Amino acid sequence: MAHTSLNNTINVLLIEDLNYDAQLEQTILEKSNSKYSIQWVSNKEEFYKACEQCIPDVVVSDYHLPDITAEEIIEYINANFKYVPVIIISGAIGEETTVEIIKNGAVDVLLKQHLFKLPQAIERAIVETSKRKELQEALEKLKKTKELQELILQNVPVGIIVATKDGTVIEINRHALGMLGYDTGNTPQHFSAEGFFVDGSQRTHFFKVLNAKKIIQNYEARVYRKDGQIRICSFYAVMHKIGGQQYIFTAIIDVTEQKALEDRVLFLSFFDPLTQLPNRALLKDRIDLALMRARHNKRYVAVITLDVDRFKYVNDSLGHKVGDDILLEISQKLSKSLRDGDVVARIGNDEFGIMLIDIARNEDIISVINKIRNIFTLPFHVDTNELLITASMGISMFPTDGNTAEELLQNADIALAKAREQGRFTCEFYTKDLNKKVSDYISLEAKLKRAIAQNEFELYYQPYFNIKTRKVAGMEALLRWNSEGNVISPATFIPVLEDSGLIIDAGKWVIEEVCKQLSMWKKAGLPVKPVSLNVSPIQFQQTDFKDMVLDIISSYTMDTGLIVLEITESTYMRNIDYTKKVMQVLKDAGLHFAIDDFGTGYSSLSSLLALSFDYLKVDRSFVMNVDVDPHSSILIRAINTMAHTIGIRTIAEGVEKESQLQSLTGLRCDYAQGYYFSRPLQIDAIHTLLLQS
Numbered sequence: 001m002a003h004t005s006l007n008n009t010i011n012v013l014l015i016e017d018l019n020y021d022a023q024l025e026q027t028i029l030e031k032s033n034s035k036y037s038i039q040w041v042s043n044k045e046e047f048y049k050a051c052e053q054c055i056p057d058v059v060v061s062d063y064h065l066p067d068i069t070a071e072e073i074i075e076y077i078n079a080n081f082k083y084v085p086v087i088i089i090s091g092a093i094g095e096e097t098t099v100e101i102i103k104n105g106a107v108d109v110l111l112k113q114h115l116f117k118l119p120q121a122i123e124r125a126i127v128e129t130s131k132r133k134e135l136q137e138a139l140e141k142l143k144k145t146k147e148l149q150e151l152i153l154q155n156v157p158v159g160i161i162v163a164t165k166d167g168t169v170i171e172i173n174r175h176a177l178g179m180l181g182y183d184t185g186n187t188p189q190h191f192s193a194e195g196f197f198v199d200g201s202q203r204t205h206f207f208k209v210l211n212a213k214k215i216i217q218n219y220e221a222r223v224y225r226k227d228g229q230i231r232i233c234s235f236y237a238v239m240h241k242i243g244g245q246q247y248i249f250t251a252i253i254d255v256t257e258q259k260a261l262e263d264r265v266l267f268l269s270f271f272d273p274l275t276q277l278p279n280r281a282l283l284k285d286r287i288d289l290a291l292m293r294a295r296h297n298k299r300y301v302a303v304i305t306l307d308v309d310r311f312k313y314v315n316d317s318l319g320h321k322v323g324d325d326i327l328l329e330i331s332q333k334l335s336k337s338l339r340d341g342d343v344v345a346r347i348g349n350d351e352f353g354i355m356l357i358d359i360a361r362n363e364d365i366i367s368v369i370n371k372i373r374n375i376f377t378l379p380f381h382v383d384t385n386e387l388l389i390t391a392s393m394g395i396s397m398f399p400t401d402g403n404t405a406e407e408l409l410q411n412a413d414i415a416l417a418k419a420r421e422q423g424r425f426t427c428e429f430y431t432k433d434l435n436k437k438v439s440d441y442i443s444l445e446a447k448l449k450r451a452i453a454q455n456e457f458e459l460y461y462q463p464y465f466n467i468k469t470r471k472v473a474g475m476e477a478l479l480r481w482n483s484e485g486n487v488i489s490p491a492t493f494i495p496v497l498e499d500s501g502l503i504i505d506a507g508k509w510v511i512e513e514v515c516k517q518l519s520m521w522k523k524a525g526l527p528v529k530p531v532s533l534n535v536s537p538i539q540f541q542q543t544d545f546k547d548m549v550l551d552i553i554s555s556y557t558m559d560t561g562l563i564v565l566e567i568t569e570s571t572y573m574r575n576i577d578y579t580k581k582v583m584q585v586l587k588d589a590g591l592h593f594a595i596d597d598f599g600t601g602y603s604s605l606s607s608l609l610a611l612s613f614d615y616l617k618v619d620r621s622f623v624m625n626v627d628v629d630p631h632s633s634i635l636i637r638a639i640n641t642m643a644h645t646i647g648i649r650t651i652a653e654g655v656e657k658e659s660q661l662q663s664l665t666g667l668r669c670d671y672a673q674g675y676y677f678s679r680p681l682q683i684d685a686i687h688t689l690l691l692q693s
Contacts, residue, residue: 009035010122013056015073016089017042017065020292025060025089025118027285032119044068048076055081058122063090063101071104078105083133085125085218089115095205102209107218116270120262124234128218128253131158132236135251159233159252164245179233179254181225198222198230206235210248214239220255232256272346274324275331280409283345283353287405290357291398300359301398303408305416306334306372309390309424311350318385323350325382326389333375338368353409366441367499369393369427373442374500376425390425392416401430445500447483448493452505457481459513460680461531463689464651464673467664472693473671474530474564477514478680479506498538507539512552514563517683519556526690532564532594532615537571541578546585553589560590564615568596572611580611587612594651598639609646616643618669620654626667627659633667640668 012029016022022040029036039056041047044067050056059077063070074086085107093101098109107125110118135158159176163169177183180196197203202221210216219235237250267273270282278286287303294301308314308330315323327350334344334352347353354372356365372393379386394416402408411430419428451457463475481488497503514531521528539545553560565586572579572595583593594615595608618639626632636652643650652664655674664672681689 009037010126011054011057012036012038012122013047013050013059014038014040015042015047015059015061015065016040017062021062021112024289025115028115028118029122034119034123047073051076051080056084058125059084059086060118060122061086061088063088063093070101070106074101074105083129085129087118087121087125089118099205099209099212102216102219103213105213124255124258124262125218128234128236131251131253132217134158135160135236159254161248161250161252163248163250165239165248167248170247176252179225179231179252180223181227181229196221196223196233198224206237210237210239220259223252232259275328275346277331277335277352278343278345280345280347280353283343283347283355284405284409286343286345287355287408290355291403291405294357294398297358299357300361300364301408302354302356302359302365302368303396303398303405303412304354304356304369304372305347305394305409305412306352306354306391307348307393307416307420308350309392314387314389322382322385326380326387329380329382330375330389330391334372337371337375347409353412365395365397369395370441370445370499373425373427392419392425393427394419394430395427396430441496444493444496445502448481448496448500448502448506451481451483452502452509456483457506457509458682459510459517460682461686462673462680463529463678463686464671465677467652467661467669467672472529472689474532475686476566476673477510477531477533479510480680498536501538503536504539504542507536508548508552510534511549515552515556515558518558518562521690522558526687527693528559528562529690529693530562530564530592532566534566534596535571537568537574540567540571540582541574546582549586549591550589553591561592563590564592564594566594566596566617569598576610583611597653608642608648613648615651616648617651617653617673620674623652623654623660623664623674624656626652626663627657633663636664636669637667644668 014022014025016025022042026038026040029038039050039054041050043065047068059073061070061073070088074088077084077086086105087108087110088101088106089110089112090097091112093109093111101109107129108121110121159179160171160173161169161176162171197206199222206216206219206221209219215238217236219237220232221235222230223233225231232255234253234255235250237248239246239248241247270279271277272279287301290301293299308326311323311326314326327346330352331344331346334354338344338354338356341357343355345353345355356368359365376390380389381387394412394414396402396408396411396415398408401411415428415430419426422428458480460478460480461475462478463472465471466473479490479494481490481493494503497506510533514533518528518531542548549565553563567579587593592614593611594617595613596617597619598616616639618636622632622636622639624632626636640650649670651671651673652660652669653673655661655664655672655676657676660674661672661676678689
């Protein structure tokens with residue numbers, strides 16, 4: 001075996017068939033504190049050839065390889081190189097498989113999600129293999145003379161225990177006694193090796209492997225000292241027969257401090273000690289990994305650097321303890337606002353780094369930015385202080401703004417510097433086009449908040465008609481916004497209401513306005529028709545939604561049966577049980593329900609039967625070609641037949657031509673709505689229409 005110490009270069013033979021995994025493992029080793037010479041092979045032929053050319057210090061192999069098994073690799077290494085440790089890496093294996101791998105002679109099994117521990121695993125394997133070599137040489141010398149045996153037993157720098165197969169200790173050296181908290185001059189009577197283990201499952205596993213393989217090495221377990229203190233020890237044990245009796249020869253090394261130091265050094269290398277978040281180094285690694293996936297999946301990755309505004313002022317005026325508490329609260333809120341797979345890191349004193357993965361379009365991160373901004377709209381409560389804390393952000397995007405983690409972080413920092421020049425609580429994209437979109441979004445959100453507060457919204461009503469009689473059968477309430485003399489398209493402001501959560505307040509206003517209007521029409525003696533209104537998925541999922549609706553309708557004198565709540569397929573399919581409970585309460589109060597845009601979602605017949613809808617609105621995408629496309633006719637006929645069978649009336653949306661209406665009449669639609677009959681009307685025009693009806 002080549003001479004190796006942790007101060008010299010460690011020769012690693014890496015057996016991995018996947019290029020991506022091999023690159024990741026090499027990167028982890030190269031970034032550690034030790035020096036590695038890595039030879040990578042990907043198949044059986046290359047493995048044998050590499051072993052003929054050079055004896056490695058350690059072998060690291062993937063468990064699943066196409067043309068050679070891990071057992072064959074372990075067997076070959078153990079047969080040809082006496083003191084070369086083998087470490088097996090696997091994505092996910094069970095305890096039984098792990099036992100088999102250890103039984104076959106591997107020194108360690110490392111899961112791929114713990115790859116960052118690979119350098120420590122290699123170093124520990126080499127150290128313990130070296131100790132094992134020393135022990136083996138010592139054991140060989142033990143056989144020569146009794147005096148030499150006793151001398152080595154008591155002076156070898158590891159704990160030595162000789163026990164019978166049932167665990168009864170018959171020999172223990174001073175080092176082992178001291179390690180276990182006993183008087184080094186007195187061997188305790190009736191001392192059992194089985195009692196060392198804290199974890200019973202570890203004890204069972206240890207003896208299971210030892211009985212099967214007759215040898216176990218580099219086995220780490222928690223053991224009790226005499227005073228009850230728990231230590232972490234590494235075991236090397238062999239089962240040997242002498243005079244017909246089985247004995248267990250065990251060497252023990254206390255690795256408690258070593259493990260604690262390794263874990264601490266590892267943590268400080270990759271994590272921030274205050275917030276427990278990843279640091280800049282780990283964030284860069286995570287970004288590089290995300291970029292590899294993004295190139296393969298043709299997706300975008302966003303990198304955000306976030307800086308707390310005027311944080312130095314907080315530290316100087318209120319003290320570092322308050323500053324630290326604020327940073328902790330920010331880190332927790334940022335972590336909760338992100339999706340699984342996204343990463344938030346602390347990369348500076350008051351600076352955080354955020355990585356967003358799996359982005360389909362650049363524009364999709366605008367809603368995420370809005371979520372992050374919302375964190376800083378409410379006061380932070382620290383001790384007795386209520387503080388308004390804001391933050392500025394710089395954003396870069398892959399692939400437009402960089403191809404590496406370093407480039408993306410650098411460009412996000414440049415964008416952050418521009419944001420800070422604009423003042424507090426601002427954000428800037430490295431890409432100018434996205435800057436304008438974010439600016440427009442933020443401006444529109446602010447205007448919408450004012451619109452709700454100052455009652456700038458109004459309702460238009462679009463009637464729908466009985467197909468047979470051509471008379472008004474009902475109408476749909478539609479939200480409109482006249483902002484400073486400009487009519488804003490619902491397609492522009494509704495998504496912002498949804499993303500910002502303002503849709504909850506806006507939706508409540510719509511329900512109250514419809515109830516108020518129905519009450520006024522009734523008092524005026526008008527022939528009132530049912531009014532349907534759209535319910536946002538966000539609004540419907542609020543736990544107090546049904547109570548809010550019931551509170552509003554109880555304030556007005558009207559027939560609750562005139563209110564129809566429209567929900568989409570995706571809304572009610574989110575949680576069928578929840579939807580059923582809400583609908584039942586409101587239907588008991590007299591309200592009706594309609595499925596909006598039917599056919600564009602993923603509903604099933606069983607869900608329709610379970611939920612008892614009153615109306616089904618056939619989406620305009622099916623109606624637009626009903627007069628020329630036989631497939632549309634077949635589909636609408638099937639929808640009508642299904643709906644009528646279970647007692648649901650149908651409303652065809654988007655009717656614009658007489659020919660469409662004629663086709664729908666033959667297909668047994670109940671009602672039709674569209675520009676052919678009427679555009680959405682303001683309240684005065686609706687009054688006139690109701691009087692005429």
